[in-house]
Amino acid sequence: MLSGNQMSWEYGTLATEVYELEKPVGHTSADIEYYTGLLADISGPILEPASGTGRVLIPLLQAGHQVEGIDTSPQMLATCRQHCRKRGLDPVLREADMTVFVQLAAYAAVVLPAGSIALLHGRKATLQALTCFRDSLVPGGSLFVDLPVPQSAAEPEALRYWWRDPYLWTRQTMHSEHDSAANQTTRFLRYDKWEDGTLRITELQRFRLQYWSCKEFENMLVEVGFTNTQVTADYKDASPPRARSGVWTFQATTPAFTIRRRGAPAFPN
Ligand SMILES: C[S@@+](CC[C@H](N)C(=O)[O-])C[C@H]1O[C@@H](n2cnc3c(N)ncnc32)[C@H](O)[C@@H]1O
Structure with a gap:
């Protein structure tokens, strides 16, 4: 089920096809190697x-880990299932929202590469997701999560295109804006699929990123009960976070023993 902050058109058919062309399985910006090391x-x-x-x-599955996935996009999930089948893999994949999905104390680690947590809108949704991750982790379990470094403007992206005969895919920014009060950038990305110069399908994606300072994000982790928080930059252990870094990776753990008061709210207010 989709929550109010997530609309199903955000990663639709064309966004999924272009994701495949731009970042196929195994495509890495050093994140896969870094996460493999962390895990x-x-x-x-x-x-x-x-x-x-x-x-x-x-x-990660091919490295021998037992990994389950959740995603709100049926198109992204269907593509993942095809890739897994082709490789003889059969992981548990669920259509679910990260602000809602909980499997109590089921996982040794929760990992969120690619800054995907920034797709959540605002503090309440982000705290809900962090609370779900905490509850899904075993006591002493680990959270690894990437965060994009805050931007002070939303630059439009130059048109990008990909040819795979007989199709041409294009992606262009129709509109971009930066909301400094909310610390968000929003882009309207238009995807087109052409054949022989004729437009076959078009799709609009609202691509909104929510930014946090290191301190704000660390405070949210602590607020939901994570401990031992650490942050590195650009997938290098020795690299401290800076405003000009490309990406920050937070690590945190759940306490070895969790004592929850009876009647305590599932989500912080
Ligand atoms: C940038 S892609 C990252 C995919 C993959 N983790 C990777 O690194 O290539 C972001 C994904 O987040 C999914 N997504 C967005 N909001 C979500 C939510 N609230 N719960 C679960 N998945 C969500 C989108 O459908 C999309 O597949």
Whole structure:
């Protein structure tokens, strides 16, 4: 079921096809190697919320991990299932929203590469997702989550295109805006699929990113009960986070023993 902050057209048919062309399974910006290293000592089940087409999930399965995926996009999930079948893999993949999905104390680690948590709108949804991750982790379980570094403007992206005979796919930014009060950028991305110069399908994606400072995000982790928070930049252990970094990766753990008061709210207010 989709929550109010997630509309199904966000990763539709064409967005999925272009994701495949731009970032096929195994495509890495050093994130797959970094996550593989972070997970090397994890032997229990792993959850990847927003697992998409399996770009990261499949290499982790091939490295011997038991990984489950959830995603709100039926198109991204269908593509992931096809990729898994072709490789003789059969992971649990669910259509579910990361602000709602919980499997109590089921996973040794939760991983969110590619800054996907920034697709959630605002503090309430982000705290809900972090609370779901906490509850889905075993006591002492690990969370690894990427965060895009805050931008002060939303630059339009130059037109990009991909040829695969007989089709041409194009993606262009129709509109971009930056909301400094909400610390968000929003782009309207138009995807077109052409054949012999004729437009076959078109699709609009509202691509909104929610930014957090390192301190704000760390405070949210602590607020929902994570401990041992650490942050690195650009997939290098020795690299501290800076405003000019490309991506920050947070690590945190759930307490080894969780004592929850009876009647305590599932989500912080
Ligand atoms: C940038 S893709 C990342 C896919 C994959 N993790 C990777 O690294 O290639 C973002 C994915 O997040 C999914 N998504 C967006 N909001 C979500 C939500 N609230 N719950 C679960 N998945 C969500 C989208 O459908 C999309 O597949």
